[in-house]
Amino acid sequence: MFATEFEYQKVSSVSEAIQLLSNNEGAKILAGGHSLIPLMKLRLAQPPLVIDIGGIDELKGISVENGTLRIGALTTHAEISESHVVQDAAGILWEAAYGIGDPQVRNRGTIGGNVAHADPASDLPTVLTVMDAKFTIQGRGGITSRGTRTVSADDFFTGPFETVLAENEILTAIELPVLAENQHAEYAKMAHPATSFAVVGAGIVVTVVNNVCTAARVALGGLTPKPTRGPTVEVALIGKELTDENIAAATALIDGDLGTDILGDIFASAEYRRAMAAIELKHAIFHATGLAHH
Numbered sequence: 001m002f003a004t005e006f007e008y009q010k011v012s013s014v015s016e017a018i019q020l021l022s023n024n025e026g027a028k029i030l031a032g033g034h035s036l037i038p039l040m041k042l043r044l045a046q047p048p049l050v051i052d053i054g055g056i057d058e059l060k061g062i063s064v065e066n067g068t069l070r071i072g073a074l075t076t077h078a079e080i081s082e083s084h085v086v087q088d089a090a091g092i093l094w095e096a097a098y099g100i101g102d103p104q105v106r107n108r109g110t111i112g113g114n115v116a117h118a119d120p121a122s123d124l125p126t127v128l129t130v131m132d133a134k135f136t137i138q139g140r141g142g143i144t145s146r147g148t149r150t151v152s153a154d155d156f157f158t159g160p161f162e163t164v165l166a167e168n169e170i171l172t173a174i175e176l177p178v179l180a181e182n183q184h185a186e187y188a189k190m191a192h193p194a195t196s197f198a199v200v201g202a203g204i205v206v207t208v209v210n211n212v213c214t215a216a217r218v219a220l221g222g223l224t225p226k227p228t229r230g231p232t233v234e235v236a237l238i239g240k241e242l243t244d245e246n247i248a249a250a251t252a253l254i255d256g257d258l259g260t261d262i263l264g265d266i267f268a269s270a271e272y273r274r275a276m277a278a279i280e281l282k283h284a285i286f287h288a289t290g291l292a293h294h
Contacts, residue, residue, distance in 0.1 A: 003040035010052040014170055017053050018140045022168040024049045029170060031074060031113035034105060059112070059172055064089055067178050073112025073171045081106060089178040092185035092203065096127045101196065112171045118226070120160045120263060121197035126221030127187050129153040129229070130203030133176040139169040157226040160263075183207050186288035188280045189222065192267060198222030199268045202281040204288050206237065213237045218281065220254065223262055223273035230257045233281065242289045251282040 011017045021027050028036055028047035031054060039045035053059065059074040062083050069089040071080065080086050081098035100106055100114075100123065114124050115135070133153040140147070156163055165171060179185055189201035201222040207215035216237040218230030236250035254277050264270030285291075 001041055001043060003037075004043060004046045006040075006047055007049045008052065009049065010055060012055060014053075014056060014058065014138055014172060015140070017051050017056070017170055018138065018168055020049065020051050021170070022140060025167075027051055029053055029116075031116075032076070032109040033113075034109045035113060035117035035119075053170070062086060064178060068175050069178055070173055070175045071111055072173050073116075074110050075112075077101075077106040077109050077111065077114075078103070080111060090131060090176055090185070091179070092131065092187050092205075093124075093127055093176070096123045096187050099123065099196065111174060115156070115174070116163060116165060116171050118157050118159075118161050118163050119197070120225055121192070121195075121199070121222050123187065123189065123198055123201055123221070125153075125157055126198070126201045126203050126219050126227045128174065128176065129157070129221075129227035130187070130205055130217050130219035131176045131185065132205075132217060133174050135171055136173040136175065137165060137169050138172045139166060153227070154229065160225045162226075179205070180207070182209060184288040186284045188284035188287060190268075190276055190280055200273050200276040200280045202277065202284045204281065204284045206242070206285070206288060208242065208289065212239065212241050214239075218254070218257075220258065220277055220281065223270070223277060224258060225261055225263065228258060230254050230281070232257050237285075242285070242291070244291065247282060247285050247289075247291070251278045251285065254278050254281055 026047050027049040030050050030052045060072045062085050063070050077097045077100045087094040135151045135156050138148045185205040187203045189198040192199055199222050203219045205217045206213050216234040218233045219227050221227045232253045233250050240246040262270035262274050
């Protein structure tokens, strides 16, 4: 199937893109194109104007400053997976980016496009949520009157394929804290065999002092409409020695944090995904803490 007729415009600045978004109802942003173009071909998206932001250099790049890793929204998955800066600062993101799709996908797809699309089965929303990432969003005011704002990952994703981005706003950068030496992060998933998307994905960041967990963040994806935190598991881990028994007891509590809205399909039912959540979370913690051989 072919896309409906549309206008195309390539822009050279964020302000120019925002101006076009504000003046053209229904216009869409084109970054890597892996989400928008398939939707257009299926006519699930029929924008009158496609705004190509791929040439905006200010939206690209990776840097670390004052304990914060900053990644421009147009940075590709390949650039992230090949970056020693990302590997040293946030290995969980580096590893997740390497596992996205195939080389063609990683060389075209961008981190900003991925999270703006907010596919529940995508790895990066869960990884960025567990890493307590912050999203920089730029608008010009208008109907939102917000200008530039920063939104936490916990608040950025609002539902399946939905975020807080307004129609005349653009995600410009993502920032996340550099992991300390005593912090360990890992992402584990049950992957769909055809697409590698997460059937169930689990992320963990633990701070460990003398083998005792002093802080924890847990996030699940793939089985819920948006990344879901595990506060009950976090509380159960904190103050405990990270033994097999304590990890198993804590991860078993994740069911209570998932809520009732569990996704299911012909490949994996909601009941099956719910049952796998504790297993994948346990795998993530075991790998993060060096207990994976168990």
